[in-house]
Structures are given as structure tokens and as C-alpha cells.
Amino acid sequence: MKKFVSLILALLLALGISSVSAADGFDPASVSTPYVCLMDAASGNVLYEKNAYEKAYPASTTKIMTCILALELAGDLNEIVTVGDSVETKGSLINILPGEKMPLKDLIYGMMLQSGNDAARAIAEHFSGTESAFVEKMNEKAEALGMTGTRFVKSNGLHKDDHYSTAYDMALLSRYAMQNATFRQIVAAGTYDAAPTNKDSTGYQWENTNKLIHTKQGEASYKYQYANGIKTGDTANAGRCLVASAKKDGVELILVLFGDYSDKVSGDYRFQNAAKFFEWGFANYGTLEASSLGLANTLQAAVGNASPDDAEGGLLTLNIDFTGVKAVALSQTLDEIRGDPSLLTVTKAIDPLTAPVEEGQQVGTVSYQYDGATLFTAPVYASRAVAEAGAAPTSQPSTSPLAIETTPPGGAGEKNNSWVFWVCLLAALGILFLIAKLIFAGRRRKRAPRRRKAYRARIVR
Template identity: 45%
Template sequence: MKYKRTRVLICVFVFIFVFVFNSVFAGFAYWEIIFHVEPFQSLNNIENDGFSVETAKITGQSWTLPYVTAHSAILLDAQTGDILYERDAHQKRPPASTTKILTAILAIELADLEEIATVSEKADRVGESTIYLNKGDKLKLGELVEGALIRSGNDACVAIAEQTAGSHDEFVRLMNLKAISLGAYNSNFVNTNGLPANNHYSTAYDLAIIARYAMNNPIFSKIVAQKTTTISFEVPPKSQIATNTNKLLWIYPPADGVKTGTTNAAGKCLVASASKEGRRLICVVLNAPDRFGDAKRLLEWGFNETETVLFGKQGELITTYPGYGIPLILQEDLRICIEKAKVKNLKAQIVLEKDLYPPFKAGDVLGNYNIMLGERVLKTVPLLAGENYVGSALNFSGALNVVLEQVLDLLNKSR
């Protein structure tokens, strides 16, 4: 019994020593591991650096940003989601028919496009831009989606809503839920087509992230890339040619979508997409007298003046945790899209969590990998433990848990 008590006291002493040493060592590791490195790979494909659109257009007598007539505008990299240009991008405005982007992608996701929809009296009564639906007409849901996106049919949107959700109001409720799920927090929709209505609004930023999401759907992206299409009716058997309202498809070859919008309250609006050399950019201009010119200039500037920097791929080893030797890997690919002139100023920073003790499981978050421009953190990706680690008696940090287990085991045996 005396021998067991002696062992317990020795273990308690060792435990206290290791705990104190480990606390000091862990704090030391946390501060010393922070460092900066240059980005190690640059590709052709950041949130903006806080520039002012009005004051950053001219640098050394040369234009650095395109001329834009829109009251609100944004240019976004589709791969990374990084903002390359913005002007009042979070200002709430009437979105007009750009609303139909959300209407269409929701219908594509929730319903079978081969379903036959019967046009209701409510859909028949909708005016302004239409595909000339009459009560009792029957046509496939997919034809209605094309009519909404290409010809901007307001009546088609009502028919889509009723076929997909049973009622127009229920479909609008689902639209708002979808918008929130995508991060469009400054939007509220009260109808499916964007006709003027109280409390119906969105922002350039929100429309950009909705469009970015929609363009990842191959059915949606194929529809909005068409210059013309044929809308076929089942009853009565007839068809009509629909020409895309998005004239950017004709004047800018890389353009591949997405939707126009025009009302007196909203002005001329455009959500545009273009793809070039493996990259896709999303542009939104709201209340823009020269909407197609604005979009073309912004998109061309984005392709010519920005690029994507790759800092690491998912699962790639970045460093090891000091004292433990645990490999730290990236949780996901880390890319940033930024102006070419600013690439040389990007830095990578590794910051480890402090006061961490084994055991660790593979996948545990042990730190962060930050990309910085000056003192500003632009993007962060967690650093994960690359393997399980239970600690070692030969390692002061790992010994903490080993000794604790021994003490508890001896205490139980001495009873």
C-alpha cells in the first residue's frame, strides 16, 4: 500500500510539472508560429481592397477601372465568389425581371420540367411582357421556364409558380427561403416576375450570388445562353419563336447569360455572365442607362485586369504543429481572385490555436491559414490535423494526458 501511495505521489508531481511546462510551451508555440510567406502559385482565373469607385479610376494618368453608368453595380468571380468591383452593391433596389432568375432556378430544382401545366385565369390576366398565355392552355413546365428567362414572360412566371407549388403565394414563400439559404439577406420578393410591388427589392450583391448559384445548374445555364428558342404548346398545338432580351449575347462573344429587367422604378437592369479561358465572371448593373455597355466594360476589365492566385489545394500539407509534429492540411482549396497589380502584395499567414492538448483526431481544427493584403485578412481556411495523435510520454505535451491516465488508474487500484 505504501508503494502504491509513493507511485501516486510521483505521478502527481510529474503531472503538475508537465502541466506547467506544457502551458508555457503551448503559449510559446502559438505566438512563434505566426509568419508570412509569399503566395506560391499564380493562375489565370478578393474581396475588393476597400477602394472607392469614384477615386480609384485614375492612377498615374491611366484608367484602372471601367466607366459605369449604373447606380448599383458589382463584378464577382464565379469560382471564388470574390468581389472584383462594386458600387453601392448592397443598396436595396427594385430588381424588375431579374427576379425571374430565382423563379426559374427554384422551378428547375423543385419540379419535373416535363410536367404539363394548365394555364390559370390568374396567369392569363398578367400583363406587360408576356408569352401570350390564355386560360386553359397546356404546355410543359420547361417551356414556361424558357419563356420566363428568354422572352421575360410575366405570365409564364405565374404559371410556373402555380404548377410547382400549388399557388403563387406559396411559391413566393419558397423563393424567399431559397434567397436566404444562398446568403441573399437583403432581398425580399412578393411576386415571381418582378412587376412593381411594395416591399419587393433586392441588391446587386444578392442578385450576383443568386445568379452565381443558378449558373452552376447546367439546365439553367443552357437556357440563358440561347439567343432564340421555340416555345411549344401542347394544347392548342402551336409554337412561337422567342428572342432573348439579353442583347449582350450579340455584342460580347464571351457572354453566356443571364437576365434583363426593366421597369420605371428599377430603370434598366442586367445580370450578366461571361466565360473566357476557363473563368466565369458575374456582373450586375441596376438602374443603368447603358446596361449592356456597362456589363461589357466590367466583364472585359475583369478578364484583363484580374487573376486567381492559388495558395493550396484541399488536403495539402501546409506545416506541422510545433511540439507535436502533427501535419496540418487545408480543409478546402484556397484561391483568391484579385487585380493583377495587387498579387505581389498578397501574403499567407499561419495562425495556430493555443492551449491545445492531445489527443487529436484527424480533421480536428488546429489553426487557420489566412490570406492577407497589407494588414487586412481577405480569406481564411481552417487548418486540420492530418492524422490521429494520442500523445507520447516522450513528448512533454503528449505526456500530459498519458500521465493523467496513469494517475487515475493508480488511484482506482489503490482503493
């Protein structure tokens, strides 16, 4: 009977059920891990954080970026990579050799499961020629993803003081990477068998270092039944690090735990708490339709360069569209917002409005925050079209009897206009001639008396 009970307990542990019961009454604040971020994968909303935006060393979780970049750059995962002459020899390795030829897919699995620093460097050099050139791509990708607190120097995460990130940034990266189906498959694997190479006739087998996914022989099990990724990291400067993901009942959460130092907690402390964080998140997770909150759904904005004929004088009504927009947060937070939507603060990000503006054109977004965290964002659209000043009229030609009918060049109208011009010109010349004649006649009448006086004077002499 005792053996039977022991077997049942072992099965419960393997299924992660014991982790669930251990999470009852779990308080995230009781965990000593210095950097924590629990994120909803669908929305990117943070459910819980502690120092999540503070600088931290990511160690080998850096390889998440190396992996997703390699997957996006690769034309074929089966393409052969030739290992360079300078092989990384520090930290965790898969022990590849200079000149070894191996499929890219095998190197990626070796990097993500076994955490091979040598594999990461070989991948970087394969795509960019040098590790530093590949790191430039890593930083460009980080910037594109909005990882504002991150700077990469190494492709494998070996410690450098100027190689750093934040718990939030790594959650953001992981959320992006988990949208790639091949990435998801890799980080969820427990083991992987690599084919023989030109330097190793027996091939390789690698085991996942993430104990939420896989238990190595002789080690305590911390497998969590809903876990589906992602990556561990360990250096003396970074401490024990874990980026993990789990999916339950259609909800996927991402957890980042950074900075568990071995002189303060056990090496498995991160795994012990990860399942508790996930269960706490799943139990307290909630969604709320933004449209149910009765929020104002219009804005007013002035449009520059609007036509003087605009009926509203260039004033435009903008519609905030809450269709399908949900707030994702802890249930307690959502209950507070339901009770008083005015607790939300509003941040408007409206594009500069200059005519012409099309009806239905998206012109920006409006975000809603609670306690400093953004809960949801809604798009904003123009309610009507606004024509620009000086634009050609779009109305039909006027039928008013006072309207002037125009005729194309060379038509009958142009000939009529030419005839009228010459008639008017001749009339004007005639009038000028008559005026000149009258002036001349007046001058002649004034000169006549003078001549008569002069004639009489000659007779008298």
C-alpha cells in the same frame, strides 16, 4: 473596296472585337450605373463593386431565382403545366391563356428569354398552389445562399416596395444557378420554339432580351463573343437592369448592373458597358497560391473536458491547410499582397473545442481579407487526438508485478476471495472473544477482596 471594308467592320462588331478595343483604358468608375458587382464565378470573389451591398430593385432578374427553384423542384421538365384562372397581365408577357396546357420546359424558356411575367406566375402556382407560397420557397433559398440583403414578394419581379435585393446578392445567386447545366443551356439560348398547345395551334417563338446573347431584327448589335447568360430586367422603379455572365480562357465572370434609368442613359447603356467590364475583368484578373505567401500555418487552442492525462494539458495545435487554396483578385491587388502579406487581415472561425477530438478533424476555417474583401479561406484541422476526461484507458494491461489482477465474476478468484473473507471474520470474532474474557476476569479480581472483608466483619460480631 468600300463595301469590303464595311463588311469587315460589320463582322468585327458582330464578333465583339470592337467591344474589346473600346475597353482599352476602360475605367469602371467612369460608368454611371449606380449598383455594380463584378464577381469571379469560381471563387465568388468580388473583383469590382459600387454600392453592391446597397438595397436595389431587381425587376425581372428575380426570375433567376424562380428558374433555378423550378429546375430543382421539377421531376420532369416535360411535365404539363395547366395555367390557372388568374393570369398575370402586367409587364412583359408570353400571352398564355387560362387553362392552357404547356410543358414546364416551354414555360421556363418563355420566362427567361421573353421575360414572361405570366409564365413566372404560372410556374409558381404549379409548384406551390399559390404565388405567395412559392415566394416563401424563394426566400428560404435566398437565406440558404447567404443573400442577406434580399427579400422576394413576387415570382416575376414586378415592382413592390418590399421586393428588393442587392447587386452582390444577385451575383451570388447567379453564381449558384450557373452551376446547373440546364440553367446554363436556357440562359445562353438566343431563341426558342415552343410546341402548339390546346389554346394555340401554331406554337410560340421567343427571343432572348439579353443583347449580349441575341440581336433582334432591326436592333443594334451588342453581341459579345464570350457571353453565355443570364437575364435582363426593366421596370420604372428599378430602371434598366442586367445580370450577365461571360467565359474566356477558362475564367468565368458574373456582372450585375442595376439602376440605369431611361431619363439618364439610353436603354442600351447596360449592354454597351457590359462587354467593357468583362474585358477589363479578364485583362486584370489574377490568381495567387496562398501557400506561396509564407503565412503562419498553425494555431493554438485549448480543448475543454480534456483528459487529465493529456500530454499537452489540453492545448491543441491546429493546422491551417493551404493546399489548393488560391486568392482571386485583380492583378494589382495580388502584386501588393505578394510584396507585403502582412496587409492581409485574418478572421478565425474555429468551432468550440471539447474533447473528444479526433486527429485530422476539421474544426473551422481561417479567412484572409484585403481592404475589407475576403480573398481566400483555408480549412483548419486538429493535429492530434485529444481524449475526454473520464474516458476508459486505451493502453494495454499493465505487466508490473505490483498490478492487481482482476478476475471475472464467478471465476476462481471470486471463490478465493470468499474463503479469505470467512477466515478474516472468524479471526476477528476470536480476538473480540479474548478481549471480552480479559475484561471479565479483571472485574472478578476486584470483587474478591470486598467479599473477604465482609466475611471478617460477620465473625467479629
